[in-house]
Structure formats: C-alpha cells, structure tokens
Amino acid sequence: xxxxxxxxxxxxxxxxxxxxxxQLKAAYLGKKGKLTSLFKKLKGLSEGEKKEFGRKIxxxxxxxxxxxxxxxxxxxxxxxxxxxxxxxIDITLPARGINFGSLHPITKTIMEIEDIFRSMGxxxxxxxxxELDLFNFELLNIPKEHPARDMQDTFYINDNVVLxxxxxxxxxxxxxxxxxPVMFISPGRVYRRDSDITHSPxxxxxxGLLVDKNIRFSDLKCILTGFLKxxxxxxxxxxxxxxxxxxxxxxxxxIGCIICGGKGCRVCSNTGFLEVLGCGMVHPxxxxxxxxDPENYTGLAFGLGVERFAMLKYGIDNIKLFFENDLRFLExxxxxxxxxx
Ligand code: PHE
Numbered sequence: 001x002x003x004x005x006x007x008x009x010x011x012x013x014x015x016x017x018x019x020x021x022x023q024l025k026a027a028y029l030g031k032k033g034k035l036t037s038l039f040k041k042l043k044g045l046s047e048g049e050k051k052e053f054g055r056k057i058x059x060x061x062x063x064x065x066x067x068x069x070x071x072x073x074x075x076x077x078x079x080x081x082x083x084x085x086x087x088x089i090d091i092t093l094p095a096r097g098i099n100f101g102s103l104h105p106i107t108k109t110i111m112e113i114e115d116i117f118r119s120m121g122x123x124x125x126x127x128x129x130x131e132l133d134l135f136n137f138e139l140l141n142i143p144k145e146h147p148a149r150d151m152q153d154t155f156y157i158n159d160n161v162v163l164x165x166x167x168x169x170x171x172x173x174x175x176x177x178x179x180x181p182v183m184f185i186s187p188g189r190v191y192r193r194d195s196d197i198t199h200s201p202x203x204x205x206x207x208g209l210l211v212d213k214n215i216r217f218s219d220l221k222c223i224l225t226g227f228l229k230x231x232x233x234x235x236x237x238x239x240x241x242x243x244x245x246x247x248x249x250x251x252x253x254x255i256g257c258i259i260c261g262g263k264g265c266r267v268c269s270n271t272g273f274l275e276v277l278g279c280g281m282v283h284p285x286x287x288x289x290x291x292x293d294p295e296n297y298t299g300l301a302f303g304l305g306v307e308r309f310a311m312l313k314y315g316i317d318n319i320k321l322f323f324e325n326d327l328r329f330l331e332x333x334x335x336x337x338x339x340x341x
Contacts, residue, residue, distance in 0.1 A: 001038060001056060001060060004028070004034050004035060004038065005060060005063070006250035007034070007068070008024075008028055008034075008067075008332075011024055012024060012068075012071060014066055014073055014074075015075075016312055017075060018072070018075055021071055021072060021075065023267070024068075025068055029061070029064060030066075033207060035060065035061060035064065037061075037334070038057055039057060042057075043052075046241065047196065050080065050094070052194065052217075052329050054242075065301070067326065068166060071212060072149075072208055072214070073131075074286055076307025078268060082183045085293045092121030093287060094119075094249070096120075102330060102331060102333050103334045104322075104333070105310050105314060105316075105322065105330075106204055106306055106307065106310060107320055107331060108310075109306050109310040110187045110204065110206065110306055113185070113187070113206050113227075113231065113306070113309070114185065114187065114206075116227050116231060117185045117208065117227065118171065118228045120186055120223065120226070120227075121183060122183050122185045122208065122210075123132060123184040123185075124161065124184060124185055124186070124187070125170055125173075125174050125186045125187060126151065126170070126188055127164070127167065127169055127170035127173050127188060128164070128189075129162075129163060129164055129184060129188065129189050129191070130157065130161060130162075130163060131160065131162055131163070131164035131169050132160060132161060132162075132169075133162055133174050134160070135160070135170075135173060136154075136162050136164050136165060136166070136169045137149055137166075139169075139172045139286070139289040140168050140171070140172065140246040140286060140289075141246050141283050141285045141286055141289070141292075142245045142246070142308065143245070147174070148165065148299040150213075152178055152193060153165060153192050153193055153194070154193070155191050155192075155193060156194070161201060163190075163191035163193065164191065165190060165192050166190050166205060166303060167186050167188050167190060167205040167206065167207035167219060168207055168246060168301070168303060170188075170207050170209075171187040171207065171209045171246075171282070171286065171301060172286070172289060173288050174186075174209065174290075175211070175287070175288055175289075175290025175291060175292055176291055177341070179209075180211050180212060180213075180297050181211060181212035181213075181294055181297075182209060182210070182211050182212075183209070183210045183211075183212070183297075184208070184209060185206050185207060185208045185209075186206070186208075186209075187204065187205070187206045187207075187306070187324075188202060188204065188205065188206055188322065189202055189203070189290065190202070190204070190205050194324035195320045197317070197319060197320070198308075198311075198319055199319065200243050200307065200319045200320070200322070200323060202323075203305060203306070203307050203319070204305070205303055205305055205306060206303070206304050206306060207280070207303050208223075208279075208300075208301060208302040208303070208304070209298050209299060209300075209301045210223070210299060210301075211287065211292060211297050211298070212297065212298075212299070213296060213297060213298075214298065215281075215297075215298045215299055216281075216298070216323060217249070217300075218278055219300055220251075220280075220300040220302070221239060222236070223276060223300070224279060224302060226255055228255055228276065228277075230254070231309065231313070232255060232258060232312070232313065233258075235255040235256050235258060236255060236256030236262065236273075237253065237254070237255055237256075238253070238254045238255075238256075238273060239251045239252075239253055240252045240253070240254060240275075242278065242280075243264065244278060244280055245281075245283070246282070246283050246286045247279065247281055247282060247301055248280060248281060248283045248284075249280055249281060250278070250279070250280035251279050251280055252275050252277065252278055252279075253275070253276055253277035253278075253279060253302075254273035254274060254275050254276065255273065255274055255276055256272060256273060256274075257271075257273060257274050257314055259299045260275070261313075269316075275311070276301050276304060276308065276309065277303070277304045278302065278304075279300065279301065279302035279303070279304055280300070280301060281298060281299065281300055281301075282298070282299035282300065282301050282303075282321070287299060307319050307322060310322070314333075
C-alpha cells in the first residue's frame, strides 16, 4: 500500500494535462488499476485483518481522489491563466483617433472665393445647370454661327436646351428679374465635351457681374487684382486684351506663375504667366437683353474656372483627382487655414 501511494504521488507530479490525469486515474482506480487490485487481496485475509486493511485501502482511495481533484483544479487554473495571457489586450497602445470628414477641395475653393467677394459686397446667386440655348448663347450676344455652339463643345438636350457651357447665363437671368444696380457672383457646375488632364466634361465656374451707373474698366481691374492677391497671395497680375461676344472691351487676366515664380516652367509654358480669368465690360447688347438701358448703366463681368484655381493653389497636376474621390487625396484637405472644417 505504501509503495502504491508513493508511486501514485510521484507520477502525479509529472501530470501536465487532463489527458495524462485521466490515464493516471485509470492506472490506479480503473478496473485493472493498481489500487483496485489491492482490493482483490482482501479475499485472502482473516476477518480482523480485512477490517483494518479495508479501512486503510478506502482511506488511500479517498486520498487519491482528493489529490486527483486538486490536480484537476490546478490544470484548469493553468489553462485559464494561459488563455488570459495570450488574449490580453495591450491597453498602452495609442488609440487610432477619430476620422473627421472634410470638405471637398472644390467646395473649399468656392467657399474661399465667395468669402473674398462677399467681403467686397457681392451677393451670391445660382442658376440652373440645364439651360435654354437662349440664355446660354443667344441673349449673351453669341450668334448662331459662333464656334462655342458647336456640338463638339456643347451638350445639347434638344435644339433649344443645353447643359450650360458657362455660368454667364446667370447674368441674363438676374438682370431680367432685378433692376440695377446688381452686384453678385454665381458659382456652379458647367459642362463641355472636353476631357484631358486639365479638362473635365463637368467642371465649376464662378461668374461675376456688377452693373451700376459709372462702372468702369478701372473698377474691373481693381476688383480682380484685389481678389487675385487675396486668393493667391502677393502675385503679379496682368490684363491682356481678348475677345468674348458678351463683353466689350474684353480681357484675359494672368498671374505671375506661382509654380516657378515667373522664371518659366512646364506649367506656364515658359511664359512666366498663368491665365486665370476671362472678363470685360458688359456688352451693350447684353444689357439691353437683360432689360437694362446701356445709356444709363455700364457693367463689368468676369468668369473663372474653379478647378484651375484649386489646381494652382494646391499644386494639383491632374483634374481627374477631384472626381475620383480617393480618400487619400481628399483627406489632405481636412484643415482650412489652421482650423478644422
Ligand atoms: N463665360 C466665359 C467663359 O466661360 C468667361 C467670361 C465671363 C468672360 C464673363 C468674360 C466675362 O470662358
């Protein structure tokens, strides 16, 4: 009995899992187990010895069972500890942070342009994207044979309706419903059949119109020079004679190239200047078409492409980036003048 006890206690020490524990239990307490076979020896003993031996052997059995129970708890605790350790979460890792949404760079650019013109006293008007040929062309003094009306440039919905090719029809719409003076800008989408790295079939323009008594070309120069310096910083501004059917005289406005600082580069085609705006004094025919008397009123008008402004300001070299909605691109515009938008 003493030997069986010692052997059992020795073997128990090396038990590491439930499987081994089960085997040990079977080896001692099972049908053919070492302790079970000791019970068989009872038969050959005298009545007195039987009682003594029987009691001892039962005590040993209880002892084994207790030890097995303890070991079982020990193994269970060890398994629990192990899984807690392996599934532990490292709470010292820094948190991932919150992703804030951001304004699209085109929206941001329009807001910035609006801010500047609002500060000068301009209101903001909007016009429809699906526009009558009459407003998009005819009343803006663009005759039937004008190349801008070519199907290559204009999306026609039918003979009389187009997707507006510029924001200038808003000039007519506002003049027709409002007496002079008028002073507003009008941002919005425009459409032309054109697509490459600087042209997209849908893009944005901001139109400007100011009609009042005694509006002169010097007002146009002052407003646009001021606007460009506020938007781009301290840049050179140059007015160049040009032609638009709805303004006379007309001009295009260039800024000193902000990429090369005027030395000449790929972006400015080595001219040192970048064209950014079309403008002019409102053509008398357009004033008449809007219901204004050109004898008493004069006006200035301008139009700019928002994508071009955004590309120059943020150094973006492909217009498609604005429309692909790649978050890696868009997330770079989360901050606006140091504040979260
Ligand atoms: N509408 C012209 C364009 O799309 C821009 C412009 C607007 C020019 C107003 C002069 C005056 O190119």
